[in-house]
Amino acid sequence: MLFHFHGGIHPDEHKLESSERPSARAPLPSRLIVPLQQHIGAKTKAIVQAGDKVLKGQMLARADGMVSAAVHAPTSGTVLSVDLHAVPHPSGLPDLCVTIEPDGEERWIEHAPLDYRAMPRAELLAKLQGAGIVGLGGATFPTHVKLSINPAQTVETLVLNGAECEPWITTDDRLMRERAAEIVQGIEILRYLVNPAETLVGIEDNKPQAIAAMRQACTGTDIQIITVPTLYPTGGEKQLIKVLTGKEVPSGVRPLNVGVSCSNVATAYAIHRLVNHGEPMISRLITVTGSVRTPQNFEVLIGTPVEELVKFAGGALPGSNGFILGGPMMGLHVSNGQLPVVKATNCIIVESAQLFPPPPAAMPCIRCTRCVDVCPAELQPQELHWFAKSTNFGKAQEYNLFDCIECGACNYVCPSHIPLVQYFRFAKSEIWAREREKRAADAARERHEFRLLRIEREKQEKAEKLAQKEKAALAAKAAAAVAPATDSAPAAVQPAPAAAESAADGATQSRIQAAIDRAKEQAAASKEKDTDILTPQQLAEMAEIEARRADIREIAHADAKQQQEQQ
Amino acid sequence: MPSSPFITRSTSVSAIMFKVLLALVPGIALYVWFYGPAILVSLALASVTALATEAVMLKLRNRPIKPFLSDNSALLTAWLLALSIPPLAPWWLVVVGTMFAISIAKHLYGGLGSNPFNPAMIGYAVLIISFPLHMTHWLSPLGLGQAEIGFADQLRYIFSGALPPGLTLDAVTMATPLDTLKTQLHMNRPMQEITAMPIYGHLAGHGSEMVAVGFLLGSVYLFANRIITWHQPVAFLGTLFLTAEIFHMVDSGHYATPMFHWFSGAAMLGAFFILTDPITSPTTPKGKLIFAAGAGFLTYIIRVFGGFPDGVAFATLLMNICVPLIDAYTQPKVFGHKAGKK
Numbered sequence: 034m035l036f037h038f039h040g041g042i043h044p045d046e047h048k049l050e051s052s053e054r055p056s057a058r059a060p061l062p063s064r065l066i067v068p069l070q071q072h073i074g075a076k077t078k079a080i081v082q083a084g085d086k087v088l089k090g091q092m093l094a095r096a097d098g099m100v101s102a103a104v105h106a107p108t109s110g111t112v113l114s115v116d117l118h119a120v121p122h123p124s125g126l127p128d129l130c131v132t133i134e135p136d137g138e139e140r141w142i143e144h145a146p147l148d149y150r151a152m153p154r155a156e157l158l159a160k161l162q163g164a165g166i167v168g169l170g171g172a173t174f175p176t177h178v179k180l181s182i183n184p185a186q187t188v189e190t191l192v193l194n195g196a197e198c199e200p201w202i203t204t205d206d207r208l209m210r211e212r213a214a215e216i217v218q219g220i221e222i223l224r225y226l227v228n229p230a231e232t233l234v235g236i237e238d239n240k241p242q243a244i245a246a247m248r249q250a251c252t253g254t255d256i257q258i259i260t261v262p263t264l265y266p267t268g269g270e271k272q273l274i275k276v277l278t279g280k281e282v283p284s285g286v287r288p289l290n291v292g293v294s295c296s297n298v299a300t301a302y303a304i305h306r307l308v309n310h311g312e313p314m315i316s317r318l319i320t321v322t323g324s325v326r327t328p329q330n331f332e333v334l335i336g337t338p339v340e341e342l343v344k345f346a347g348g349a350l351p352g353s354n355g356f357i358l359g360g361p362m363m364g365l366h367v368s369n370g371q372l373p374v375v376k377a378t379n380c381i382i383v384e385s386a387q388l389f390p391p392p393p394a395a396m397p398c399i400r401c402t403r404c405v406d407v408c409p410a411e412l413q414p415q416e417l418h419w420f421a422k423s424t425n426f427g428k429a430q431e432y433n434l435f436d437c438i439e440c441g442a443c444n445y446v447c448p449s450h451i452p453l454v455q456y457f458r459f460a461k462s463e464i465w466a467r468e469r470e471k472r473a474a475d476a477a478r479e480r481h482e483f484r485l486l487r488i489e490r491e492k493q494e495k496a497e498k499l500a501q502k503e504k505a506a507l508a509a510k511a512a513a514a515v516a517p518a519t520d521s522a523p524a525a526v527q528p529a530p531a532a533a534e535s536a537a538d539g540a541t542q543s544r545i546q547a548a549i550d551r552a553k554e555q556a557a558a559s560k561e562k563d564t565d566i567l568t569p570q571q572l573a574e575m576a577e578i579e580a581r582r583a584d585i586r587e588i589a590h591a592d593a594k595q596q597q598e599q600q
Numbered sequence: 601m602p603s604s605p606f607i608t609r610s611t612s613v614s615a616i617m618f619k620v621l622l623a624l625v626p627g628i629a630l631y632v633w634f635y636g637p638a639i640l641v642s643l644a645l646a647s648v649t650a651l652a653t654e655a656v657m658l659k660l661r662n663r664p665i666k667p668f669l670s671d672n673s674a675l676l677t678a679w680l681l682a683l684s685i686p687p688l689a690p691w692w693l694v695v696v697g698t699m700f701a702i703s704i705a706k707h708l709y710g711g712l713g714s715n716p717f718n719p720a721m722i723g724y725a726v727l728i729i730s731f732p733l734h735m736t737h738w739l740s741p742l743g744l745g746q747a748e749i750g751f752a753d754q755l756r757y758i759f760s761g762a763l764p765p766g767l768t769l770d771a772v773t774m775a776t777p778l779d780t781l782k783t784q785l786h787m788n789r790p791m792q793e794i795t796a797m798p799i800y801g802h803l804a805g806h807g808s809e810m811v812a813v814g815f816l817l818g819s820v821y822l823f824a825n826r827i828i829t830w831h832q833p834v835a836f837l838g839t840l841f842l843t844a845e846i847f848h849m850v851d852s853g854h855y856a857t858p859m860f861h862w863f864s865g866a867a868m869l870g871a872f873f874i875l876t877d878p879i880t881s882p883t884t885p886k887g888k889l890i891f892a893a894g895a896g897f898l899t900y901i902i903r904v905f906g907g908f909p910d911g912v913a914f915a916t917l918l919m920n921i922c923v924p925l926i927d928a929y930t931q932p933k934v935f936g937h938k939a940g941k942k
């Protein structure tokens with residue numbers, strides 16, 4: 034039985050352009066530019082330098098921290114540089130890349146299959162991290178993190194995502210048609226890792242051959258192939274889980290919390306390559322389509338420049354004007370063909386004005402709620418748009434802005450052609466920025482308060498010391514003066530300073546207590562919306578959003594300026 | 601730099617508004633059939649005025665003129681207003697109403713998408729308050745009036761106020777069925793006798809009921825194109841029906857049938873073309889229901905107990921005020937927030 038998620042759209046599929054040609058291995062490019070960060074999470078540490086000879090599969094940078102994944106040399110050759118280079122990232126900022134000149138020999142580093150069943154799970158997970166395995170569905174979240182299950186959690190359902198709902202993209206389709214058996218081997222390893230009660234592979238019904246191939250490869254296993262209706266964005270993780278299991282993953286938590294683990298079929302394939310062949314993640318299947326002579330899927334080495342890959346597909350047709358990395362709904366537009374393909378790149382669409390005409394000028398929102406009708410997150414995009422536009426970010430958060438998956442469905446149907454997603458990205462990044470600033474300010478204030486406290490305490494201590502000294506002096510004097518008299522005098526004098534001391538002490542203590550309480554209060558108050566309760570996934574998303582900020586801000590400010598001018 | 605998504609479905613505001621205009625055509629055609637072509641004159645007058653006012657306001661507000669002038673929203677306001685006021689009225693009546701609707705009710709509130717009140721209904725309200733007498737001179741349906749004047753004479757009256765010698769305005773116009781019912785009931789005539797008068801047809805007023813049927817027909821097109829949802833029409837007509845039914849059941853001698861209320865005045869126009877205006881109605885399904893149900897109830901109350909000939913306009917405006925509140929309190933649960941977290 035299948036379930037539904039709310040909304041969704043049916044954009045033109047444009048899959049046939051590339052889906053009917055068998056995939057091919059892309060030739061060695063002239064240069065490989067391998068970004069050191071190709072996953073969501075912490076940066077890696079480079080372990081090679083310019084001039085080094087590297088072998089195919091040799092580690093170039095090691096994972097640094099838990100949410101991180103290593104990067105490897107896609108072929109053998111010489112490291113030309115470890116330097117900043119333009120990378121496909123929404124921020125448009127360059128990042129550290131290892132540039133390799135291939136020697137054409139494709140000499141592998143020593144590698145061997147893993148006997149995973151003899152391996153403790155933690156060790157296998159560490160291998161995944163060391164091999165740079167990340168989710169290939171587009172999010173590139175390190176797979177070992179995703180598969181880390183604490184002992185309290187049980188996985189009822191392992192979901193394999195083969196929906197591939199975005200138009201134009203056909204890599205998973207081709208992969209399932211051509212390498213179903215290998216995918217299933219990968220799935221078996223996943224099953225070993227998460228030990229699910231059931232395993233479901235969701236594939237959209239527009240890929241009958243893939244479904245047939247997978248069915249055949251799964252005969253004799255417990256893996257069920259489930260045909261799901263073609264509807265964008267069924268491939269969204271939470272959407273597919275809803276469709277297959279009926280479970281709604283609560284906002285802000287991982288699917289594991291409802292007993293579901295979800296991975297992409299291409300990730301399963303990559304895991305198979307690692308475990309059964311010892312190969313780290315150095316290549317992937319990429320659809321090259323759009324305004325090119327022979328749209329097709331290629332097995333491409335990570336780091337291949339976009340332009341060279343497009344040449345392998347017969348070259349761009351006249352009138353081409355840029356590339357979309359990813360699909361037309363959520364992809365990234367780049368104009369620089371020198372950018373390398375990365376682990377996240379599942380598709381390169383060569384753009385032309387004919388295929389992707391610029392949208393008509395935006396009109397005001399007419400509250401028609403077409404956007405609401407299609408939003409898979411069941412948001413009110415028109416309200417969010419309004420709040421984002423008026424920079425009423427508190428309200429935007431109240432209306433669950435952060436549940437927006439930026440699928441673009443609302444944008445797609447809006448008759449006023451409002452760049453809704455752009456507004457949402459802008460609002461998200463502004464909110465993160467503000468929260469960070471607020472946190473910094475809080476920290477500063479706390480520091481300041483503690484400083485005051487310290488000064489205060491030092492003063493007190495000084496005063497006390499002084500008092501003590503005086504007291505001692507006094508006592509000495511008194512002792513000297515009253516020495517012949519009784520012993521009771523000093524005893525009578527003594528209690529006074531002691532009382533003062535304890536009073537001062539009490540005041541300090543209560544002040545410290547107040548400061549602590551205040552700090553606690555602040556922490557509690559900010560916690561509600563704070564990053565503290567976010568999953569690593571969200572943290573990572575945040576980092577990404579953050580990076581987009583500069584760009585979007587510019588757009589938004591230009592927008593605002595334009596509006597001001599109009600007014 | 602462009603950012604995703606890179607594709608859109610090619611609908612536009614102007615296409616949507618144009619479809620709404622098209623959906624009005626059956627009603628207008630029946631209007632012409634039963635009352636003659638005078639309505640076309642007011643539609644034309646209102647259209648020209650609306651476009652001119654829109655252009656001037658856009659210019660004054662420094663907005664791009666072309667995209668907004670071609671969005672068809674001003675035309676729609678014009679048509680709805682023209683259909684709400686008597687066709688045989690001096691030209692300036694419709695012109696003043698339209699100018700007010702477009703300039704004050706729409707543009708002073710921020711233009712397309714920002715106006716809290718339905719501009720056409722504001723135009724109507726202003727006219728009925730300022731020129732109540734002119735707003736009661738409805739053309740008699742063809743074949744029912746004491747006298748009839750040809751199109752040429754109608755035109756002359758509209759533009760110069762002169763009627764053919766020997767005729768008075770009262771001879772060629774009459775009160776609306778709703779109005780007649782009210783005055784006759786005041787004179788203590790029993791309901792059965794009143795509705796047997798020639799101005800009444802099968803369900804409500806002769807002629808006007810068929811125009812209402814025309815609007816009902818047009819709504820099929822709106823539904824087919826998914827321009828409106830069932831919420832407002834069902835809630836509005838349902839509440840109007842229920843309220844009328846209760847009163848009618850209690851005292852059928854004084855309170856007209858639900859059908860009478862459905863097919864009189866602007867009920868059908870309101871249900872499918874006015875309350876469904878997205879800009880001035882709530883966006884949530886529940887909100888739409890509350891909004892339209894409120895309008896249905898108020899329409900009945902104003903019609904039966906109020907001093908105005910029809911209640912749709914004022915009911916709409918009253919409910920327009922509540923829209924932000926209704927929206928705020930009817931927000932549906934978001935995906936991932938339904939389990940009632942914590």
Ligand code: SF4
Nearest residue numbers: 398399401402404447
């Ligand atoms: S689809 Fe566009 S015009 Fe319609 S309500 Fe949403 S944002 Fe407004």
Ligand code: SF4
Nearest residue numbers: 408437438440441443
């Ligand atoms: S982009 Fe966000 S708001 Fe728009 S449809 Fe997708 S999830 Fe909903």
